[in-house]
Amino acid sequence: MLQILDIAKPFGDLDRPVDAETERAVTRWLYTEARLLDAERYQEWLDRLIDPEIHYWMPDMETRRRDDPRGTFCYGEAAYFDDTHKELTIRVRRYNEPSAWADNPATRHAHLISNIEVNETDVPGLLAVHSAFTNVRNRNEADQDIIHGRREDVLRVVEGGFRLVRRRVFIVQNVLLSKNLNTFF
Amino acid sequence: MCEGSECKGAAKGRPDMKPVYPKAGSYPEFATLVNRDNAQVDRRVFVDEAVYQAELRQIFARAWLFLAHESQIPNPGDFIRTSMGEDDVIVVRQRDRSVKAFLNSCPHRGNRVCMVDAGTKARGFICNYHGWSFGIDGGLRGTDGKVYEKDEHFEKAQITLTPVAQIDSYKGLIFATFDPDAPSLADFLGPFTFYLDIMLDNDEGGTEFIGGAIKSEIDCNWKFPAENFVGDILHAFWTHQSGAQAILGGGVDLGKRYDELAFQASVYGHGIETNLDKVGNTRTLGYPELVDYTFDLVEKAKDRLGDVRSRAIGAVSSCTVFPNFSFLPGQNTFRVWHPRGPGKIELVVWTLVNKNAPDHIKEMYRKGVMMTFSPGGVFEMDDGENWEYSTRVNQGFVTRQQPLHYALGMGSVDLDRDLPGHIHKGSLNDANQRMFYTRWAEFMQHDNWTDLQNGETAPPEKSVKVAAE
Numbered sequence: 195m196l197q198i199l200d201i202a203k204p205f206g207d208l209d210r211p212v213d214a215e216t217e218r219a220v221t222r223w224l225y226t227e228a229r230l231l232d233a234e235r236y237q238e239w240l241d242r243l244i245d246p247e248i249h250y251w252m253p254d255m256e257t258r259r260r261d262d263p264r265g266t267f268c269y270g271e272a273a274y275f276d277d278t279h280k281e282l283t284i285r286v287r288r289y290n291e292p293s294a295w296a297d298n299p300a301t302r303h304a305h306l307i308s309n310i311e312v313n314e315t316d317v318p319g320l321l322a323v324h325s326a327f328t329n330v331r332n333r334n335e336a337d338q339d340i341i342h343g344r345r346e347d348v349l350r351v352v353e354g355g356f357r358l359v360r361r362r363v364f365i366v367q368n369v370l371l372s373k374n375l376n377t378f379f
Numbered sequence: 380m381c382e383g384s385e386c387k388g389a390a391k392g393r394p395d396m397k398p399v400y401p402k403a404g405s406y407p408e409f410a411t412l413v414n415r416d417n418a419q420v421d422r423r424v425f426v427d428e429a430v431y432q433a434e435l436r437q438i439f440a441r442a443w444l445f446l447a448h449e450s451q452i453p454n455p456g457d458f459i460r461t462s463m464g465e466d467d468v469i470v471v472r473q474r475d476r477s478v479k480a481f482l483n484s485c486p487h488r489g490n491r492v493c494m495v496d497a498g499t500k501a502r503g504f505i506c507n508y509h510g511w512s513f514g515i516d517g518g519l520r521g522t523d524g525k526v527y528e529k530d531e532h533f534e535k536a537q538i539t540l541t542p543v544a545q546i547d548s549y550k551g552l553i554f555a556t557f558d559p560d561a562p563s564l565a566d567f568l569g570p571f572t573f574y575l576d577i578m579l580d581n582d583e584g585g586t587e588f589i590g591g592a593i594k595s596e597i598d599c600n601w602k603f604p605a606e607n608f609v610g611d612i613l614h615a616f617w618t619h620q621s622g623a624q625a626i627l628g629g630g631v632d633l634g635k636r637y638d639e640l641a642f643q644a645s646v647y648g649h650g651i652e653t654n655l656d657k658v659g660n661t662r663t664l665g666y667p668e669l670v671d672y673t674f675d676l677v678e679k680a681k682d683r684l685g686d687v688r689s690r691a692i693g694a695v696s697s698c699t700v701f702p703n704f705s706f707l708p709g710q711n712t713f714r715v716w717h718p719r720g721p722g723k724i725e726l727v728v729w730t731l732v733n734k735n736a737p738d739h740i741k742e743m744y745r746k747g748v749m750m751t752f753s754p755g756g757v758f759e760m761d762d763g764e765n766w767e768y769s770t771r772v773n774q775g776f777v778t779r780q781q782p783l784h785y786a787l788g789m790g791s792v793d794l795d796r797d798l799p800g801h802i803h804k805g806s807l808n809d810a811n812q813r814m815f816y817t818r819w820a821e822f823m824q825h826d827n828w829t830d831l832q833n834g835e836t837a838p839p840e841k842s843v844k845v846a847a848e
Contacts (some may be wrong), residue, residue: 254593254594264499269511271591272590275751275755276746276749280703284757285750285757291623291624293624294621294760295618295765366580368496368594370595373595373596373762374595374763375760376755376760
């Protein structure tokens with residue numbers, strides 16, 4: 195496997211910024227993704243933006259001492275998401291069911307994306323993209339969940355745009371301060 | 380301060396720092412909130428602050444509570460931080476391989492001495508406030524600076540982190556209680572261990588937790604999830620229709636032999652409901668190879684567990700150990716619903732596997748539990764809101780005067796089946812939930828373990844014999 199696609203590996207120094215035109219294109223792609231997720235257009239998100247080789251990982255963030263060799267998160271341990279295309283498809287299938295009660299009545303979503311940095315990698319056609327997010331979900335009258343975090347994405351350059359091939363999602367919460375995660379990040 | 384002749388180990392004038400274990404009381408007015416005759420539960424048990432404080436005293440300060448799996452702390456100095464009720468606790472492996480547990484609070488000013496979720500090979504715990512340091516045995520080792528050493532009122536030897544009153548384990552699961560008078564863990568579980576063995580002893584080599592814990596908050600009373608797992612498979616067909624469709628492409632299926640096979644069993648408020656269909660729960664994890672593994676395990680386990688229990692290993696089933704420790708056979712999710720006030724819980728979930736299972740099978744359990752019974756899981760996702768609104772609506776003064784209906788299967792007691800505990804026919808039944816709340820009422824009522832262990836929820840005589848065989 196290419197090192198850049200290894201889900202357990204962090205990006206190295208992000209010191210190879212792409213040209214302005216590519217950065218604009220990636221930024222547009224990220225905003226499009228956020229808009230699709232806000233609108234709960236999950237099937238379209240999967241079909242248009244996600245690469246068949248996707249590895250989508252959001253680990254549990256443990257509180258550990260700084261000198262603990264395990265660190266805050268560890269691939270292969272507990273995670274909220276550790277999905278291939280097959281698992282993402284199952285999740286999307288649930289959203290498409292009319293009896294997905296946690297989504298009926300509909301949740302109101304806002305995916306805010308910022309801190310976008312787009313870098314070249316050693317592999318032509320793959321870009322290393324860092325971004326930060328604020329995810330707001332509001333349901334019923336006053337149920338509100340806000341999650342902040344960062345993402346480390348690898349985008350594959352394809353005809354007419356990009357496909358997400360690797361995503362690492364790191365939230366800032368230890369105890370998840372929400373009853374569920376009925377969204378994608 | 381030290382007073383009278385009770386004081387041991389502290390010289391005159393030195394503060395007596397012996398652990399204080401609370402005494403239980405009796406709350407007969409709260410016990411009547413569970414109406415056995417009408418199979419009704421008064422909604423005040425879910426929202427009333429006074430009831431909640433009584434629960435912390437009567438239940439969480441007395442019952443044996445789940446702390447950890449032995450596999451989480453294999454080596455001396457390995458530790459995890461958890462809760463017993465709302466009390467923060469450190470569980471740590473000792474040099475002699477035994478396990479101790481202490482309140483996570485410095486006896487000096489009360490600050491936590493451990494801020495992390497877990498760690499390995501700790502030599503001790505040091506309070507960040509004044510640098511008091513404690514060994515992994517809980518004893519005070521040192522203080523920052525020399526001022527204490529010169530103070531004749533200071534006696535290091537009699538100062539420790541407050542230990543739990545009793546700690547013990549059952550087949551890998553470590554439990555503890557704050558009550559020195561509590562019966563042994565074996566007596567607290569009673570013949571319910573017969574059913575725990577479905578998951579804990581279905582193959583040689585024992586079990587382990589894999590992959591750490593996932594923690595989340597749900598704004599519900601702790602009893603709603605506990606009663607859900609003690610015997611509410613009914614909800615699966617409606618609540619989890621979407622998850623079942625997503626993974627199985629169809630609804631939850633209890634099969635043709637439901638009437639013949641399915642039952643609920645209850646001992647001291649602990650309860651299991653099961654359908655004995657072999658793989659119904661395992662199938663929902665979405666990996667056909669895991670279903671094959673479970674079919675093989677069911678055959679192999681017949682010698683160890685017999686026909687009934689081996690069929691339960693992967694069946695549509697669920698279980699709660701009173702008060703707040705639950706698991707799902709076949710889906711292998713183990714969890715504690717820690718109370719955080721009458722209207723909030725912290726849910727901690729782990730995945731249990733047989734130690735001797737192949738690595739790729741363990742990995743399927745890890746991923747399968749994540750896909751189903753974690754906050755983003757396609758089943759668990761739809762549970763939280765139900766429990767939140769079941770709790771929250773009772774802020775309504777008139778709403779909370781209305782009783783709740785727990786009367787399904789009132790005439791379903793099964794006196795013939797040769798199984799330990801109170802047996803009821805069919806898993807679609809409120810029987811175990813009635814027993815759960817009866818146990819709750821027993822804890823509210825009684826200030827002593829003689830009455831607690833000999834009430835309505837105690838195992839019928841025949842069951843003790845079966846379990847002993």
